[in-house]
Amino acid sequence: MNQFNLNSELIPTINGQRIGNSKRITLLENIRRFGSITQAAKAVPMSYKAAWDAIDAMNNLAPEPLVLRQTGGQGGGNSVLTAFGEAFLNYYHTMQQRHQQLIRQLEADADNSHHGLWQKMNLDLSADNQLAGRISQIIEGAVNNEVHLQLSNGQELVAILTRHSCEQMELAVGVDALALIQASAIMLARPNPNLQISARNQLIGQIRHIDTGAVNSVITVDLGAAVSLTASITRHSAQTMQLKNEDKIMLLIKAPNIIIGRLR
Structure with missing residues (x-):
């Protein structure tokens, strides 16, 4: 007997525009934790360039920057989340908790004699x-x-x-x-x-x-x-x-x- 489960990913958007994925969320979390893009990229893990590309993409798509790079100071400066970035990350975590609760409820209420087939479609654009x-x-x-x-x-x-x-x-x-x-x-x-x-x-x-x-x-x-x-x-x-x-x-x-x- 086949066992069907609902496997769904929460896709964060701003004004209806997809702003990232779980990997980018992890990157933002580590920037908040370490205050360094280099350390955050290693913790994900991802390359330094991939991390910068992800930050550029999020900052370009959002109405306000999510990450601010500060220059100067010991170690040559650091990177921090803006107030908008903090609010975005906090909102994502709140929605993620509710999303998981909904998924568990759907699976608990599912009728084992009838199974829907779920398909998730994501559009990945090749434009740089x-x-x-x-x-x-x-x-x-x-x-x-x-x-x-x-x-x-x-x-x-x-x-x-x-x-x-x-x-x-x-x-x-x-x-x-x-x-x-x-x-x-x-x-x-x-x-x-x-x-x-x-x-x-x-x-x-x-x-x-x-x-x-x-x-x-x-x-x-x-x-x-x-x-x-x-x-x-x-x-x-x-x-x-x-x-x-x-x-x-x-x-x-x-x-x-x-x-x-x-x-x-």
Whole structure:
């Protein structure tokens, strides 16, 4: 006789947007415990880069940063949860307790002669950069629309979408949306007032981390207010530009290379 059980995972969301999973929750718990991303990553366990990527993703998707990195002090600084991060973690634990109680009750009340088949579907997006924002303007065209997305740090992204896509998603000013950008679609340039380039999105930031591989280098750029973008360029280009941490850099993104999804 088959034994059926309900195996369900609590997926934390903010404003309907999936913000993480159990591993990210464990990372936040260890950041609160140790005050260090390095120690927190080891305790999960996960790599330091994976931990930073997870923090970037959560900070970018949330309306307020969950983790704040503090510089200076003994040992070169630490990392702490913000008040919003603490509230998020506490709320998650409360909901987790209630969730487990509900699961136990469902299993206890189940009729052994009838079993439902439960299937959980999770959407994992392959885009390296996922930025939450709010649509501030839509300029309509005959075929394509120009959609402006205001980020939490005050900067704006411009995307080109077909008019049909905008109508299908019911995009409008004030709607919460998600911008998806592949790291390979982002170009880097040294800030130059005389630079003339056709890329519609030109964002200024500061290089926070460089991960150098055999062929490509992955550059993480801090845009302020816990918003960051990751660009992938050739190792040769990174060496030619002599990029290093703390450098001021410009990110260039063509509007058609930005995918917009509505947050419901």
